[in-house]
Amino acid sequence: MRILLVEDDAEVARFVRKGLQEAGHNVEHAANGRDGLFLAASEQFDILVLDRMLPGGVDGVRLVETLRGQGNRTPVLFLSALSAVDERVKGLKAGGDDYLVKPFAFAELLARVEALGRRPTVEAPATRLKIADLEMDLLSRTVTRGGKRLEIQPREFRLLEHLMRHAGQVVTRTMLLEKVWDYHFDPQTNVIDVHVSRLRQKVDKGFDKPLIHTVRNAGYMIRAEG
Amino acid sequence: MPGTLEALLRFLRSAGFRFAVRFALIFIGATAVFALVFWYATAGSLDRQTDAALRTDALSLVERWREAGSAAVAEAIGERLASDVEGNSIYLLINPEGRRLAGNLDRWPQGVPAGTDWAFDTVQRDGLTTEARLNVMELGNGYRLAVGRDVTEKQRLRDLLAEGIAWSAFAALIFAVTGAAVLRRALEQRLLPAAQTAEAIASGDLSHRVPLSPRNDEFDRLGQSMNAMLDRIDRLMEGIRGVSDSIAHDLRTPIARARAKLEEAVVGPDDPETLRAAMERGITDLDNITRVFEALLRIAEAEAGSRRAAFAPIDLAPVLADVAEFYGVVAESRGQSLETDLPAALETVGDRDLLAQAAGNLIDNALKFAPEGGRVRLTARALPRERIEIAVEDSGPGLAPEDRARAGTRFFRADSSRATPGSGLGLSLVQAVARLHGGDLVLEDAPEELGGTPGLRATIRIGPA
Amino acid sequence: MLGTPAALGGVEPPARVTSDSKEYCTELAVRLAALPGSREEPARSLAADGIHLCETGHTRTGVAKLRRAIRAARGGD
Numbered sequence: 001m002r003i004l005l006v007e008d009d010a011e012v013a014r015f016v017r018k019g020l021q022e023a024g025h026n027v028e029h030a031a032n033g034r035d036g037l038f039l040a041a042s043e044q045f046d047i048l049v050l051d052r053m054l055p056g057g058v059d060g061v062r063l064v065e066t067l068r069g070q071g072n073r074t075p076v077l078f079l080s081a082l083s084a085v086d087e088r089v090k091g092l093k094a095g096g097d098d099y100l101v102k103p104f105a106f107a108e109l110l111a112r113v114e115a116l117g118r119r120p121t122v123e124a125p126a127t128r129l130k131i132a133d134l135e136m137d138l139l140s141r142t143v144t145r146g147g148k149r150l151e152i153q154p155r156e157f158r159l160l161e162h163l164m165r166h167a168g169q170v171v172t173r174t175m176l177l178e179k180v181w182d183y184h185f186d187p188q189t190n191v192i193d194v195h196v197s198r199l200r201q202k203v204d205k206g207f208d209k210p211l212i213h214t215v216r217n218a219g220y221m222i223r224a225e226g
Numbered sequence: 227m228p229g230t231l232e233a234l235l236r237f238l239r240s241a242g243f244r245f246a247v248r249f250a251l252i253f254i255g256a257t258a259v260f261a262l263v264f265w266y267a268t269a270g271s272l273d274r275q276t277d278a279a280l281r282t283d284a285l286s287l288v289e290r291w292r293e294a295g296s297a298a299v300a301e302a303i304g305e306r307l308a309s310d311v312e313g314n315s316i317y318l319l320i321n322p323e324g325r326r327l328a329g330n331l332d333r334w335p336q337g338v339p340a341g342t343d344w345a346f347d348t349v350q351r352d353g354l355t356t357e358a359r360l361n362v363m364e365l366g367n368g369y370r371l372a373v374g375r376d377v378t379e380k381q382r383l384r385d386l387l388a389e390g391i392a393w394s395a396f397a398a399l400i401f402a403v404t405g406a407a408v409l410r411r412a413l414e415q416r417l418l419p420a421a422q423t424a425e426a427i428a429s430g431d432l433s434h435r436v437p438l439s440p441r442n443d444e445f446d447r448l449g450q451s452m453n454a455m456l457d458r459i460d461r462l463m464e465g466i467r468g469v470s471d472s473i474a475h476d477l478r479t480p481i482a483r484a485r486a487k488l489e490e491a492v493v494g495p496d497d498p499e500t501l502r503a504a505m506e507r508g509i510t511d512l513d514n515i516t517r518v519f520e521a522l523l524r525i526a527e528a529e530a531g532s533r534r535a536a537f538a539p540i541d542l543a544p545v546l547a548d549v550a551e552f553y554g555v556v557a558e559s560r561g562q563s564l565e566t567d568l569p570a571a572l573e574t575v576g577d578r579d580l581l582a583q584a585a586g587n588l589i590d591n592a593l594k595f596a597p598e599g600g601r602v603r604l605t606a607r608a609l610p611r612e613r614i615e616i617a618v619e620d621s622g623p624g625l626a627p628e629d630r631a632r633a634g635t636r637f638f639r640a641d642s643s644r645a646t647p648g649s650g651l652g653l654s655l656v657q658a659v660a661r662l663h664g665g666d667l668v669l670e671d672a673p674e675e676l677g678g679t680p681g682l683r684a685t686i687r688i689g690p691a
Numbered sequence: 692m693l694g695t696p697a698a699l700g701g702v703e704p705p706a707r708v709t710s711d712s713k714e715y716c717t718e719l720a721v722r723l724a725a726l727p728g729s730r731e732e733p734a735r736s737l738a739a740d741g742i743h744l745c746e747t748g749h750t751r752t753g754v755a756k757l758r759r760a761i762r763a764a765r766g767g768d
Contacts, residue, residue, distance in 0.1 A: 083523055084523075084527055084532070085527070085536060085579070086532075086533075086535065086536060089536075101520075103512070103516055105509075105513070155551060181552060183552075183579065183582060183583070183586075184579050185524070185579060185580075185586070186520060186521065187552070187553075187586055187590070188586070188587065188590045188652060189553075189556055189590050189593075189594075191553060191555070191556055194555045194556050194559050195552075195555050197559075198555055
């Protein structure tokens with residue numbers, strides 16, 4: 001993917017850029033909002049990673065507002081040291097698609113970047129999701145594996161759906177917390193792990209090929225090969 | 227000199243002075259209106275009476291003229307003059323040649339302009355000049371009639387009235403000025419406590435409050451608002467101080483620990499595996515520090531009340547059910563049971579995420595302290611006056627009464643719970659959230675039926691205070 | 692001289708009231724004498740007072756007394 005990183009802190013920028021390049025992405029970097037806006041407006045990117053506060057008169061929010069005003073719909077991930085809820089709301093309102101508070105683990109950033117970048121641009125209303133022999137029917141809200149119906153509770157269904165929509169991508173615990181439960185707080189306990197392990201019991205137990213994988217230091221991933 | 231001028235200007239610009247001037251102007255205006263009405267009702271009324279009498283008299287003479295001619299009018303005038311005991315009447319009837327036919331004026335008055343029939347004129351009487359009110363009529367054929375009244379008496383009354391009004395105006399002016407001064411002074415006096423308090427605050431002493439009088443008037447309400455504002459600022463400052471204390475005390479320790487481990491790794495054996503493990507531990511430590519930091523900021527945010535802007539109407543019942551379901555799996559994995567007793571709907575206004583987190587923290591705490599196979603119960607019910615009670619009970623060891631009071635303070639961990647994982651911020655956050663929603667956190671013994679020794683029951687009551 | 696409008700306003704003295712004079716006293720006395728009730732009290736004594744006052748120079752009070760006498764003689768109030 002072609003990624004534009006707008007970040008004024010040289011060390012963070014270097015670290016993020018290196019990490020993304022190692023993950024196989026092509027990264028352009030701008031150190032201030034003005035240059036960032038120029039690049040974002042003049043070239044094609046798959047995703048923009050923006051610091052919320054930037055020097056040079058154009059901060060992250062202004063940059064996104066300007067781009068969205070020009071009809072540019074490139075997905076935007078905000079990086080910010082501001083964790084207050086209204087800051088997050090402000091960022092998302094301006095047209096940001098995701099919001100990550102500093103300090104962050106690189107794995108978290110990468111997972112979010114890939115989730116955003118590979119998001120289907122046209123929200124095709126898929127009615128079925130399929131990974132190997134695991135099938136999900138979104139209309140009848142049923143899940144089968146190898147033709148056998150799995151007893152799945154509504155919340156587990158949503159959890160599995162989220163994993164399946166991002167098949168082959170790492171989904172972090174925070175992402176699951178935010179996207180599946182819409183919680184933006186620290187649950188104190190490894191609740192997400194417990195939920196995933198319960199789901200895993202239902203999906204993988206009794207089948208020789210596990211589909212839900214734990215990615216060390218990052219999160220979970222559902223994929224066929226493993 | 228410029229000093230005094232400046233002081234004078236400042237005085238003139240002061241709100242007190244402006245109020246005072248306004249008061250004086252209104253007072254003077256009222257007095258003027260009063261005087262006008264008084265004048266109209268007395269002197270004016272006298273004038274109007276005189277004019278009406280003259281008119282009637284003149285018209286009746288004109289009537290006489292039409293009926294019986296000039297001789298009859300002359301006779302009537304003579305009659306009228308002869309019976310005028312007050313001696314104020316003036317009549318004059320002249321023929322076309324200007325000769326007097328009847329009346330008591332020696333000639334036609336000059337002060338009456340041609341074309342008008344009403345006039346004030348001076349006439350001589352006993353060698354003195356006096357004021358007379360005259361009504362003049364053309365009778366036809368060049369005969370002219372003047373009917374008048376010596377108004378000296380009335381004039382004297384008018385003068386007396388005018389003098390009286392002038393004196394009262396002067397008195398009113400004095401009252402106005404004095405009243406204005408008193409008003410200004412009173413205003414200054416009443417504002418003084420507030421001003422002094424504000425000054426003391428501005429110079430850094432936040433403990434001052436505006437003294438209130440028992441009158442409970444506008445100034446007291448202003449003082450109350452100021453005091454409420456100051457309390458709020460005080461609480462915010464307290465919060466900031468609390469956060470900085472917490473940072474100082476409780477972030478230093480994990481930072482020091484992380485630092486020590488990393489340093490140890492640097493000087494330790496060069497084995498890449500050991501180094502990597504040390505670095506990973508360092509990162510975990512940093513992550514934990516970040517979590518504590520996040521929790522502190524969130525508590526501060528709740529305590530500062532800045533999140534009240536994000537309040538929205540919510541139905542707490544599904545929110546609590548979700549939280550119970552979310553933590554339910556944890557209970558299950560530990561062989562504990564999480565029971566819920568929730569009503570169908572619990573409407574309130576608040577911050578969904580914070581309330582969910584608060585309920586989650588209570589459940590999480592309860593699950594941590596309840597033994598394996600223990601029970602935790604989440605209940606919620608609506609109280610009168612739109613208040614809501616959320617309670618979490620457990621069958622754990624409970625909390626000693628002396629620890630309960632301190633449980634809401636940051637980083638408090640009962641000695642008996644040192645072994646349990648947690649930042650010690652959970653209950654502080656619950657308390658901050660409860661307070662943000664107009665309530666509080668209460669800790670007490672859980673009911674017997676749950677088992678425990680006895681367990682803890684944590685209740686938050688929220689809703690409009 | 693009587694009744695000529697003022698040619699020069701300031702110069703000519705203002706009109707004079709003639710009913711405060713001794714002549715008018717006489718006129719009133721004559722008028723009273725013509726009235727039927729003039730010999731009765733209180734008209735008679737009022738008239739006497741009036742005439743006396745007029746003669747002693749208190750014309751105005753004299754005129755007032757005479758006028759009251761006339762009123763009384765007319766049987767008025």
